[in-house]
Structure formats: C-alpha cells, structure tokens
Amino acid sequence: MRLLFLAVLRPHTGNAVTAGRLRDHLEAAGHMCVLRDAFDFESPSEIANLIVDENLEAALALHLYRGGRLLQGHGIPFGVIFGGTDLNEDANHEEKKEVMGKVLEEARFAVAFTEAMKNTAQVQWVDPVFTREVKDRVRRAAGVRLIQEMRQEDLHAVVKSCFALVNSSVSEGMSAAILEAMDLEVPVLARNIPGNSAVVEHGVTGLLFSNPQEFIQLAKRLVSDPALEKEIVTNGREYVRTHHSWQVERDTYQRLIRKLEI
Incomplete structure (x- = not known):
C-alpha cells in the first residue's frame, strides 16, 4: 500500500525520531511510505494534490491538530497518533479541540502511546463512564451484541x-x-x-x-x-x-x- 505519513519533522526532535521509526515499521511490512512534514502544508488542498501526484491509497498522521486536520475530506482512509501537544496544549483551546474531535470521527483508528494519554483523550472526546455502562448492560442482556x-x-x-x-x-x-x-x-x-x-x-x-x-x-x-x-x-x-x-x-x-x- 502507498501511504502518506504526516508528522512534524524538525531535526533531532522526538517527533522526527518517532516518525522515522514508525516509517521503518511500515516499510518493513512491504508498504511504501511517503513521510512529509506537516508544517510544509498550509491547507488540505495541498494534501489533495500530493495524494493525486503520488497515487497514495491511505494516510497516517502524528498529531491530530498539526497533521490529522490536513487529512480530512480526501476520501482515503487514515489513522492518527496522539502527540503530547495534542493532549497537553491543543485540547485546552476550544477551536483546536473541536477540530481534533472531528478528525477522530473520520479516522479509522487512533493510537495513544500510554494508558494515561488514552484516558486523557477519552475524557476530552468519548464519555468513558457512559461507555462502560453501555458495555456492561449489553453483556448482561441475552441476545444483544455490541458491534x-x-x-x-x-x-x-x-x-x-x-x-x-x-x-x-x-x-x-x-x-x-x-x-x-x-x-x-x-x-x-x-x-x-x-x-x-x-x-x-x-x-x-x-x-x-x-x-x-x-x-x-x-x-x-x-x-x-x-x-x-x-x-x-x-x-x-x-x-x-x-x-x-x-x-x-x-x-x-x-x-x-x-x-x-x-
């Protein structure tokens, strides 16, 4: 599969190192991974051109706001990876938080590196108490399946x-x-x-x-x-x-x- 991978790639940063490592994982599985710096793109339309030019089939973004928002609406499936800035900084700004919520709705999957990050994301965007209540009730209900x-x-x-x-x-x-x-x-x-x-x-x-x-x-x-x-x-x-x-x-x-x- 031909994949687009968006991340912030300032040299010698944790983001760049992580992105490089994940790209290696993907390419080791036989995929072709086009790694690009999210800061090189100002709008989703520029991403649309890249998708066409590179004949890309799917995408991955490290950071929901910095990268994920650029992947919306292109018609290709994508997944996202939470970064610390997403949860520690951007989630405190209502406009950015709303954007990230919409990214999560469209993403096929979301990855958090730690259980703490996952819990923080759930508090910000999913209702974990209600989710647990629903799942518990479904488990107790005969003939009901949660899909x-x-x-x-x-x-x-x-x-x-x-x-x-x-x-x-x-x-x-x-x-x-x-x-x-x-x-x-x-x-x-x-x-x-x-x-x-x-x-x-x-x-x-x-x-x-x-x-x-x-x-x-x-x-x-x-x-x-x-x-x-x-x-x-x-x-x-x-x-x-x-x-x-x-x-x-x-x-x-x-x-x-x-x-x-x-």
Missing part, C-alpha cells in the same frame, strides 16, 4: 438481513439510521422523541414506542401482522424518496452555495 463501527456497505447488508431496525435513543436530531432503514425497506421501531417522531409517523412509516412495555407490544404486533409490515415498508420507502431525496439534497445545496458567490 463496532463498520463500512456503510457492510452496515446496509446487516440491516437488510434484519426483521426491523430499533432506535432507542433518548435524544436525536435526525436519525440517519432510521432513514437508511426505510430506504432499505426494513421496518422501523423508534422511541417516541421529537427527533424520531419528526420522520416516523406512527402506524404509517414506522412504529413509535414510549416505554419498554409498549415496545414489546408493538414488536409482537409487527411480527404477527405481515400486512402492517408491508404497509410500513412501502410508506417508509416512499417517505424517504419524497422528502429525503439524494438528488433534491444535492440540488438544494448547490443552489445554496451559489448564494455565496455574490
């Missing part, structure tokens, strides 16, 4: 193989999972909260529940009533294609962007 993130194509294949999609969130803006399930012709059972009820009409495009008992009742009804399932699937698919059309969304944003040309 890590996966590619959209794989996720869609899993959803299509299921009888229904359940959204039990207590807070939603607009659930992409619900809309994707509707488009994939999979019935939706969702908690009756404003974000969900905005896209799910009870008994028409899906089923809304307010408590566990109601969920069980509606799930049993859906299982035993093929006509209801067919109606919900048909209406859900039509709702998505009418109100959340990919082409309409594209046209709308293109029209809005033209307003910025004035």
Whole structure:
C-alpha cells in the first residue's frame, strides 16, 4: 500500500525520531511510505494534490491538530497518533479541540502511546463512564451484541438481513439510521422523541414506542401482522424518496452555495 505519513519533522526532535521509526515499521511490512512534514502544508488542498501526484491509497498522521486536520475530506482512509501537544496544549483551546474531535470521527483508528494519554483523550472526546455502562448492560442482556463501527456497505447488508431496525435513543436530531432503514425497506421501531417522531409517523412509516412495555407490544404486533409490515415498508420507502431525496439534497445545496458567490 502507498501511504502518506504526516508528522512534524524538525531535526533531532522526538517527533522526527518517532516518525522515522514508525516509517521503518511500515516499510518493513512491504508498504511504501511517503513521510512529509506537516508544517510544509498550509491547507488540505495541498494534501489533495500530493495524494493525486503520488497515487497514495491511505494516510497516517502524528498529531491530530498539526497533521490529522490536513487529512480530512480526501476520501482515503487514515489513522492518527496522539502527540503530547495534542493532549497537553491543543485540547485546552476550544477551536483546536473541536477540530481534533472531528478528525477522530473520520479516522479509522487512533493510537495513544500510554494508558494515561488514552484516558486523557477519552475524557476530552468519548464519555468513558457512559461507555462502560453501555458495555456492561449489553453483556448482561441475552441476545444483544455490541458491534463496532463498520463500512456503510457492510452496515446496509446487516440491516437488510434484519426483521426491523430499533432506535432507542433518548435524544436525536435526525436519525440517519432510521432513514437508511426505510430506504432499505426494513421496518422501523423508534422511541417516541421529537427527533424520531419528526420522520416516523406512527402506524404509517414506522412504529413509535414510549416505554419498554409498549415496545414489546408493538414488536409482537409487527411480527404477527405481515400486512402492517408491508404497509410500513412501502410508506417508509416512499417517505424517504419524497422528502429525503439524494438528488433534491444535492440540488438544494448547490443552489445554496451559489448564494455565496455574490
């Protein structure tokens, strides 16, 4: 694989030594590693040109803010490695912290050199107490499995193989999972909260529940009533294609962007 590796490469610094060592690891595994100084690039567009010129397939960045932010939006997978400056300095600046959070959302993986760095990162960007609570509850729940993130194509294949999609969130803006399930012709059972009820009409495009008992009742009804399932699937698919059309969304944003040309 042809890899881009971004790091701060001032001579004789810990960053430069670490980057050189990691590059050796990658090349020893048969990869071609293009090591570049993050400070040589001012914008992601310059990285885009490099990716095309060098025919790069993936990327790695040492430091989320200094390097990781330059890798966003290029369509190639990338991973990031936390540096001390990320956690000790940049995380104390709200704008930089927000940028690093977005980098983490897009990265395929993140590496911390010590357990302390990992814990600091979790406090800054993930909620470790809530995460442990969820994992504990899943372990105790019969028939429930916790699955890590996966590619959209794989996720869609899993959803299509299921009888229904359940959204039990207590807070939603607009659930992409619900809309994707509707488009994939999979019935939706969702908690009756404003974000969900905005896209799910009870008994028409899906089923809304307010408590566990109601969920069980509606799930049993859906299982035993093929006509209801067919109606919900048909209406859900039509709702998505009418109100959340990919082409309409594209046209709308293109029209809005033209307003910025004035």
